[in-house]
Every structure is written in structure tokens, then in C-alpha cells.
Amino acid sequence: MKGVADWARGTIGYTFQDARLLDLALTHRSAAALHNERLEFLGDAVLGMVAAELLYARYPAADEGTLSRLRARLVRRETLEEVARSVDMGRHVQLGSGETRSGGHQRGSILANALEAVIGAVFLDGGMTPARELIRRLLSGHLAKLAIDEDLRDPKTRLQEFLQAQGQALPVYSVEQVSGSAHDQLFEVVCRLDAFGLAVRGKGSSRRIAEQQAAEQALREADRYG
Numbered sequence: 001m002k003g004v005a006d007w008a009r010g011t012i013g014y015t016f017q018d019a020r021l022l023d024l025a026l027t028h029r030s031a032a033a034l035h036n037e038r039l040e041f042l043g044d045a046v047l048g049m050v051a052a053e054l055l056y057a058r059y060p061a062a063d064e065g066t067l068s069r070l071r072a073r074l075v076r077r078e079t080l081e082e083v084a085r086s087v088d089m090g091r092h093v094q095l096g097s098g099e100t101r102s103g104g105h106q107r108g109s110i111l112a113n114a115l116e117a118v119i120g121a122v123f124l125d126g127g128m129t130p131a132r133e134l135i136r137r138l139l140s141g142h143l144a145k146l147a148i149d150e151d152l153r154d155p156k157t158r159l160q161e162f163l164q165a166q167g168q169a170l171p172v173y174s175v176e177q178v179s180g181s182a183h184d185q186l187f188e189v190v191c192r193l194d195a196f197g198l199a200v201r202g203k204g205s206s207r208r209i210a211e212q213q214a215a216e217q218a219l220r221e222a223d224r225y226g
Contacts, residue, residue: 004092011087014122014134021125025117028110030096036117043120050135051075054143065154065212070146074139077112083138084111089118155215162219168195171218173211176201191218198222
């Protein structure tokens, strides 16, 4: 227990008041009936909120869709695995004998889940402030490398640029149906690409969201022809 506590203090920069939380966060379900999955659930929520907060501050001009895509990239499984490896988390995860024999200490999914569980444990042990600081430290390098590049631009823009590059006519969007009450409407939009003979539908709580959804799907369909 002392070695794990020393690791947490020295490597991830947090001293636990309740060392049992840290021990639980590093216990895989293969090792004990009381394991880290509940802490993983909590840590995932805290991570998502803090990542959103960091991106909101870093990209003041980005719209909701762009921020959502940036957050997905920032907290994707591959990123969490890389961060977990960088703090040598695999050495401290407690596994059952079967998982140990099969190389579970280096399995990416186990490491990423343990990282989320540790974040959840820090949140329970010390509150939001240390959890936020921990996430900021762990993700700082990845946050600095993020860019609002072509892949993160909104689907309508990407679809338009794709069609222009192909020398094709621009898409035509039309609202096919609006349902629900005045304060809870659902828009159904069709995006038509005459050059490809496509008519793709999208739904959303606003016309803009429905159009973006339709454009995303239309881009995937049209790309098969491009």
C-alpha cells in the first residue's frame, strides 16, 4: 500500500487521505469482488466535464459541434492508454492470476479504465479542485497538440468543400418534417446530392443540428464515390 501511495504522490502528484480509495481504483474486477468499475464510471464523468471546461477556455470561437469533436479526441481511449502508460500505471494495477498471465498489466483497456478510476478516486478523496488539476496535468501535452483542423470542421463545411473539389453542385437541404411541441421540437431534414443520386436524412432539436447530421451522413456516402 505504501508503495502505491508513494507512486500516487510522486508520479501523479496527489496524496490520498484515504488510501483505500486508491487501492480500490487500481483493483481490476479479475482480482476481487470489490473492484474499480464504479470509480471508473465516476472518473469518466469527471474527466469529460473537465475536458469540456479546458476546451471551452482554450477555443473561445469554437462552436458546440467542434468542441464536442475536440473533447472526443482529447479523452479517446488511445489517449487515456498513452497517459496511463506514461505514469507507469500498469505496474500498480491489481489483477487476477488469469489476467496477469495473459499480460493484463500492459493491456490498453485495463490501463485506460484504471486511469479513469484513479480520477474518480481523487474526486471522492479531495473534491473537484484536485481532480481538475490532476486532469490538467495528465492531459496538458495532448491538449497542446490539439488543433481545429480539417477533420474537426463542421460536416456542412466539409461536405461543401468535398463537392467543390469534385466539381459537383452544392447540396440542397430541405426540412421535411417538424414534430413535437413548440419548446421540444424535432426537425427532420433531407440533404440531397444530385450528382450522386443521394437523399440523406438527419434529425435534431434544431434545423442546424439536423442539417449537420444529414451532412455528416451524406459525406460518408458521397466519399464512397469520390
